[in-house]
Amino acid sequence: MHYRSAAAIAFAASVAFSGGSLAASPDVTAGRHLATICAACHGSDGMSVDTSIPNLAGQHYVYLVQQLTAFKNGSRVSPLMTELARPLTDQQIADLSAYYASVPIEVGKRSTAKH
């Protein structure tokens, strides 16, 4: 019994430690899960559903963190994004940004069609 509780404490300590180190770095898998709430507009893979909504797939991690932080703190204002970004924690912003930055994109030939 004594041994078991010591093991439980050691296990709890190791979980707490790995949780602490995870919190310090972005987690792509957690970001992918969080991104389900963004998919309605930005698409399930970060390719947006409408031409008025920016694609996020393959965007730079630092840029995404900067924009989400700007929406959250009000220095960038958007009728849609301000409310969505406000509840995000710094860790969630890092995770979401890491996920979208990780989506591989292939740049095609420039369109020759007249716009």
Ligand code: HEC
């Ligand atoms: C209801 C639709 C909608 C949802 C849901 C949504 N977005 Fe957006 N998002 C937009 C629109 C529209 C813009 C363009 C905002 C502007 O500048 O006016 C935008 C802009 C952004 C930008 C800036 C992109 C750039 O190129 O500067 C980021 C980053 C972003 N969204 C991330 C997210 C994340 C992460 C989520 C999920 C938590 C999310 N969005 C959910 C509509 C949405």
